[in-house]
Amino acid sequence: MKQSEIAIRKSANRRSFLKNSLAASAATVGVGLLSNGLPAFGADHDRDREISEGDAAILRFLAAAEILETDLWVQYTELAGQDAPDSGYKTGLIQLDGDMPQYISDNTDDELSHELFINAYLKSKGAKPVDLEQFRTLEGSQVTDIPNVASKKRLTNLTELTVDTSWWVRYRSDNKNPDLGDTFPNAIPTLAAGKFTAIPRNNAELEIGNTIVPVDTHVQAIANTAGFHFAFIEQGGTSLYASLAQRVSNVEVLRIVLSIGGTEIMHFQTWQDKAGNAIPLTDGALVFPDLTADIPQPETLQSNLIMPEPTVFLSKKFPPCSIIRPTATKGVAMGAVKALTADGLFIGQTPDFFEFLRDLAEEADEARREI
Ligand SMILES: [Fe+2]
Ligand SMILES: [Fe+2]
Numbered sequence: 001m002k003q004s005e006i007a008i009r010k011s012a013n014r015r016s017f018l019k020n021s022l023a024a025s026a027a028t029v030g031v032g033l034l035s036n037g038l039p040a041f042g043a044d045h046d047r048d049r050e051i052s053e054g055d056a057a058i059l060r061f062l063a064a065a066e067i068l069e070t071d072l073w074v075q076y077t078e079l080a081g082q083d084a085p086d087s088g089y090k091t092g093l094i095q096l097d098g099d100m101p102q103y104i105s106d107n108t109d110d111e112l113s114h115e116l117f118i119n120a121y122l123k124s125k126g127a128k129p130v131d132l133e134q135f136r137t138l139e140g141s142q143v144t145d146i147p148n149v150a151s152k153k154r155l156t157n158l159t160e161l162t163v164d165t166s167w168w169v170r171y172r173s174d175n176k177n178p179d180l181g182d183t184f185p186n187a188i189p190t191l192a193a194g195k196f197t198a199i200p201r202n203n204a205e206l207e208i209g210n211t212i213v214p215v216d217t218h219v220q221a222i223a224n225t226a227g228f229h230f231a232f233i234e235q236g237g238t239s240l241y242a243s244l245a246q247r248v249s250n251v252e253v254l255r256i257v258l259s260i261g262g263t264e265i266m267h268f269q270t271w272q273d274k275a276g277n278a279i280p281l282t283d284g285a286l287v288f289p290d291l292t293a294d295i296p297q298p299e300t301l302q303s304n305l306i307m308p309e310p311t312v313f314l315s316k317k318f319p320p321c322s323i324i325r326p327t328a329t330k331g332v333a334m335g336a337v338k339a340l341t342a343d344g345l346f347i348g349q350t351p352d353f354f355e356f357l358r359d360l361a362e363e364a365d366e367a368r369r370e371i
Helices: 003-036 055-081 088-094 101-126 166-170 216-247 250-273 332-342 351-366
Strands: 280-284 286-288
Touching: 003 216, 055 088, 055 101, 055 216, 055 250, 055 332, 055 351, 088 101, 088 216, 101 216, 101 250, 101 280, 166 216, 166 250, 216 280, 216 332, 332 351
Parallel strands: none
Antiparallel strands: 280 286
């Protein structure tokens, strides 16, 4: 390259740097003003300590998602976590893995830590944290054999779930990718078709003190439903973080999104391994096939294929790649709201709740990477 060309390129870079800096300044002022009415550019101004409106919007949507995750995981923990009393429901979950109560408690701790961290980080940047307490209106489980469960109000509904199980097949496919428009059948079609509870709604479904296996078929069906719901939730988080990371501008915010997103992946991987151990049964309309059976079992259903099968990524011109899927970023926050709504998680929630959540999703989806 000739010297003159280098000079021209340098000046072009300089111009775009200035332009981007001004755009970033404009975007950060608004966030700075949210906290205390003072402009963001004070005497101790430090660009590294500020985040753009887009980054704040992404973190706010993720904070809301984490609050909702915490709420549902708390319900599972109260009924089957490490400190929950023995019951047929807990025993049913232990059929999927002896460590299920520990995993349930720990997943709950993780979600709470995500929620508290993201909100604290937003506040540290002068951005508004997310609070959903006004929407805590739903009745949860009405069991009275475990104290203090029935009286609590919830944000999420775990008693009328329609659990999508297509992620099971999606991660086992070697030639399809949802980002390229491919769709996948459900591994447990009946679970994705009706409305089922993933928690005991009453003492009869809880069976307090029961550790004898096999547990009642209906109670085991509830535990199986929970087992698949755990993985459904966490595969959603896995894709959500990977997708939104592509819209983040600030490197520290990117670090947060990648680091928290990584734990969602760890959760998903654990849960999909356990879901494969769901006890085969028929409970009314709900049928759990034996996914551990050797034959005849297509690879897209086989329970021990828990590592992501290499598949087409970005374009068919590249070799197959083992990846998280989907990771397309367009409209992903609103997509997450739709998926959780279709799951039945918000049945009984108010129109205000949906409006609040949709606004957060819209703002997150409008975020653009500023470089
Ligand atoms: Fe989380
Ligand atoms: Fe999660």
